[in-house]
Amino acid sequence: MNLPEKARKLDEADELRGKRAAFVLDDDTVYLDGNSLGALPTTVPGRMADVVAREWGRLRIRSWTESGWWTAPERIGDRIAPLVGAAPGQIVVGDSTSVNVFKALVGAVRMAGAERDEIVVDATTFPTDGYIAESAARMTGRRLVAVEPRELRSALGPRTAVALVNHVDYRSGRLHDLPGVTASAHAAGALVVWDLCHSAGALPVGLDAHGVDLAVGCTYKYLNGGPGSPAFLYVRRDLQAGFDSPLPGWNSHRDPFGMSPRYEAADGAPRGRVGTPDILSMLALEAALEVWDEVPIEAVRDKSLALTDFFLECVAAYVPAGRVESITPARHEERGSQVALRRADAGEVMGSLIARGVVGDFRQPDVLRFGFTPLYVSFADVERAARVLAEVISTR
Numbered sequence: 001m002n003l004p005e006k007a008r009k010l011d012e013a014d015e016l017r018g019k020r021a022a023f024v025l026d027d028d029t030v031y032l033d034g035n036s037l038g039a040l041p042t043t044v045p046g047r048m049a050d051v052v053a054r055e056w057g058r059l060r061i062r063s064w065t066e067s068g069w070w071t072a073p074e075r076i077g078d079r080i081a082p083l084v085g086a087a088p089g090q091i092v093v094g095d096s097t098s099v100n101v102f103k104a105l106v107g108a109v110r111m112a113g114a115e116r117d118e119i120v121v122d123a124t125t126f127p128t129d130g131y132i133a134e135s136a137a138r139m140t141g142r143r144l145v146a147v148e149p150r151e152l153r154s155a156l157g158p159r160t161a162v163a164l165v166n167h168v169d170y171r172s173g174r175l176h177d178l179p180g181v182t183a184s185a186h187a188a189g190a191l192v193v194w195d196l197c198h199s200a201g202a203l204p205v206g207l208d209a210h211g212v213d214l215a216v217g218c219t220y221k222y223l224n225g226g227p228g229s230p231a232f233l234y235v236r237r238d239l240q241a242g243f244d245s246p247l248p249g250w251n252s253h254r255d256p257f258g259m260s261p262r263y264e265a266a267d268g269a270p271r272g273r274v275g276t277p278d279i280l281s282m283l284a285l286e287a288a289l290e291v292w293d294e295v296p297i298e299a300v301r302d303k304s305l306a307l308t309d310f311f312l313e314c315v316a317a318y319v320p321a322g323r324v325e326s327i328t329p330a331r332h333e334e335r336g337s338q339v340a341l342r343r344a345d346a347g348e349v350m351g352s353l354i355a356r357g358v359v360g361d362f363r364q365p366d367v368l369r370f371g372f373t374p375l376y377v378s379f380a381d382v383e384r385a386a387r388v389l390a391e392v393i394s395t396r
């Protein structure tokens, strides 16, 4: 069977194929950048028009209560919860991932106790996590220890307060061992904060099942919340009472409208809030999450692996040997939902791909990154992307 025919068969058998209609996509573009900015769900524009014209335009201040604006951070957190394996009441939505990394790390250091004087971070982390970990270490008087992910488990010990780890590496697409690293952290008496930016909405995370302490993630990638949509913070239920936020804004007060000069932290997930939520982005995210109704995350994972397998198969068939090198692990247990290919002229190649309607992205210095969002990427898209990649490379 040739590859276009195989793609057709795979698309016919795809249980999620009906979901593609829930997104605004153009037929002449293959969109493989949903690991950077998810496509627009069709539920969003109408909902936003209503939020702006009626809730803001006509109800104005009344919407904080009558339209449920005030409680949106927890409500939307509960909507994300099943996608990352969390029971309700543990996730709050708001701020950026960077800000939530700060809250989680400093909160974890405070819970870990004074004798634990190290913050461990994975050396390959997305830069913002590293920058914030360095500042958090300076502020809390801890030492920052950066280690390669494969050495993480052995780096955790009696001095570790907390480890900050990316679930999926943004550059290579490598999936790190969340259950194993979490168990090692706990065996060492340490806490762990997971950055789920590249796994939330792409694969089962199992936060509760694996006893994760704290986690953060963005919503504009696989959750399709829109550019700059608010991030989320998970604090495991039994840690919430001890979570002492370094950003105790009035929204996280037990009685925000009591306007007390003395801070008293709210119970539960709202303790992770800071200031007034960005309602427009937040409600766009809420509308975007409707596409997940009745979509099991396990089905998303199955399709994601099938898409990335098929892409690697098509690349191997179409691109002559030695012209690109995959830095994405071949083993399913170690692969997220993207494929990263290395080539010295990756920047120029990606420019040509985009000009020909195949949109991935380029990461310095030499990585072509292709993200596969199972809700809207088809196997025909995958075959076309690999074919166009081979054509571009053959001209260089």
Ligand SMILES: Cc1ncc(COP(=O)(O)O)c(C=O)c1O
Pocket: 096, 097, 098, 099, 126, 128, 129, 166, 170, 195, 197, 198, 218, 231
């Ligand atoms: C793993 C990871 N962490 C953090 C961020 C940045 O998050 P934010 O810009 O929401 O602070 C990104 C953005 O792509 C990311 O990939």
